[in-house]
Amino acid sequence: MLKKIKAEHAVGSRLAHDITEIRPGEFKGPAFQKGHEVCQEDICRLQKLGKNHLYLIDLEDDEIHENEAAAILAGGLAGEGIRWEDHPREGKIGLHAAIDGLLTVDLAALAAFNMVDEVMCATLHSHTLVHKGQLVAATRAIPLVMKRAPVERAAAIAAGNGGAVSVKPLKKVSAGLVITGSEVYRGLIQDRFAPTLSAKIIALGSAVTGTTFVPDDEEMIVHAIRKHLNHGCDLLLISGGMSVDPDDVTRKAIRMAGAEEVHYGAAALPGAMFLVAYIGNIPLLGVPACGLHHRVTVLDLVLPRILGGERIGKKELAFMGHGGLCQDCPECTHPHCPFGKG
Template sequence: MKAIPVEEAVGTVLCHDITRIVPGESKGPAFRRGHVVTDHDISTLLDIGKANLYVYDPRDGYVHEDTAALRLAAAAAGANITLNGPTEGKVTLSAACDGLLEIDTAALMALNSLEDVTFATVHSHQFVQKGRALAGTRVIPLAVPEELLSQAEAICSRNDPLIQVKPLKAARVGVVTTGSEIYSGRIKDGFGPVLRSKFQTLGSTVTEQILVSDQVEMTVQAIRSLLADGADLIAVTGGMSVDPDDQTPLAIRQTGAEIVSYGAPTYPGAMFMLAYLEGVPLVGLPGCVMYHKASIFDLVIPRILAGERLARKEIVALGHGGFCEGCPSCRYPACGFGKI
C-alpha cells in the first residue's frame, strides 16, 4: 500500500472506500474499496477533495483479490468444473455435468494453511448434478503478493486436480432378486422398480432382472447368467441378513468372486456386501435400499460407476459420517450422511 497523487493513480486499486458528502442531501461511498481507478475517475476524485490516494499497485508485485480468486479457482479446477464470478472477491466453482465429485482433501488442507488464502468445498465422494455449486475461493486482503499466489497455484498442480467431477459410466446393470416368497408369486417384488429408478438417476439402466428362490445354487446360476450376458454391474437384492433363510452372501461367495467386504459401518446399509467377479462389481444390497431415500447404495454405487475399484479401507472409512439421523424430511445429499 502506498500514497500517490490522484493524477498518477490510473490503473491502481483503492485500499479503502472513498466517501462523497453532498451537504443536506447525502453521504455515501463514491468509490468502493478495490475499485480500479480509471481516467474518468480523476476529476470526480479531485472534486471530492482527494489529492492523494492510498492504493495497491499491481506493478509492485501485488495481485487484486478478483484476479487472485480467478487464478486460484482455475488452478484448482479439474474436469467438468465451471467458474462463476468473481462477486465481492469470491469465485464459485460449479458442476458442469452430472457425476461423482472428487476433492483432493490433502491439497485442500495445504491450500487453506497458507495465510490469506481460503477455499471451501462441499464434501467429496458424492453424486452431484449439473449446475450445483460445489466450492468457493477468495483471498482475505484486497490484494496479495504474487509470490503467495504462485505458491497456492503450485499446491493445486502437485497431483490430481483439487476438485473435479467424474462422469459416471452408463452401465448395463443386472439384478438378481432373491426370496422364495417373490419367486413363488406370493408377494410382488418391490426392489426392482426402486433400483430401476435409482440407476436411471445415475445414468445407468437395469437391463435384466432374474427372480430366484432362496436356493444358493439358483442364485449362483443367475449371477453367472448376468455376467455371461455382459452386465457391467450386478446387484443381488434380499437375503442379506443373518436369518437362516438368507443365503445371498453365501451364494455370492460360491460364485468365486473376490470378496471386498461383507458389512459396512453405515446405518442404513450395514449388511451390504461388495465383491468383484471377473472384474465386474457385484453388490449385495440389503432391504434398507428399498425403503430409505439415502443408504449405502448412494455412498458406494456412484463411486463404482465413476470407475473406482473400492477396497475394504474405503468401505471402513464410511463409518465417519455413516450414521443417518433419520430426519423427518430427508435432505440428502445436503446433509452429513456419508461425509468425511
C-alpha cells in the first residue's frame, strides 16, 4: 500500500525506491537510492527531477516490494552456469554468465514467465557464445509494489526445468577430419577445407587429432570414418560430396559406415546441404562446399551446440529457418548479428 505525500513534507522519511535521474547523452541512473533519508537539502533536487510528491510504503501481508520481487524472480530464472547478486538497481537484477560457454534459454518457459502480469525478463538470444561475467539476462517486477502470489508463480514457472536461463560449458573434444574429393586427393588442387575446419574447432577450445584425405570413393570414405572412430575421436567432420551430383557419394558412405540417424538438409543459407549424423553417440557433421566460400555458415551455428552437449536432429535444423538467412554483409560481424538467432 502506498501513501502519497508532498516532497517538502518528506524530510526525515526514507525513500521506498530508487529515484532515477536522466541527463540525455550523459547519465542515467539513481540520483537517490532506496532507503535514503530525505533531508531539507534534497527537496530542491527532487523537485528538479519532477518529484513533487513521494510515496511511503506500508506493505500488506500479501504485498511485496519490487526489490524483493526481483530477487525471487532472479532465483527462479537462474539455471546452471548463471550467477546473480541480490543488489537490485532501480528494481532490476542482472543475470551473468558464471562460466565461458553457450547460453541456453528455455523459450517456452521464458514466454510463460513473461505472460504473468507485472513481471518481465529479457535475455540475449539462445545459443549465443558468452564469456564469464557477461550480462545474459535481466529481470524485474514492473510496479513498485505488487501482490506476492504472481511473483512466486512466475518464479516457479521459470524454475520448472532447472531455470529458464543457463550457460553450458563447451566440451573439449578430439575431432577427426575427413576431406573428400578426388581432385584434392590426387593433388590437382590445394586443399583449403582442413585449415578452415581446424580453425573453427580450435577456436572453440577443442583439438583436431587427425586428418584423412580420400577420393570420391565410397569404400575409402567408409574406411576413413571407421579409422577415426577406432582411434577414439569424439566428433567427426566430413567435407565435400554433399550436393546432388551423381559422383557425390559421401552421404551414402556415411550410412555405409554405420550411421543410423542421418539428417540431410538445414533450414539455413549458406549451408542448406549440411548433414548431421550419429554413429552411436558420435556426431558426424557433413560440411558442404559453401564452408569454403563463406566465413560463416550453418556449421558455425551447429558446432557450438554440439560441443554444448546438445543432440541435433531434424527439429533443431528446421527451427534454424527463422533467422537462418545470412545477409552477406560486406564486413561480417558474426556472432554479433541476426544470423541463426531466430
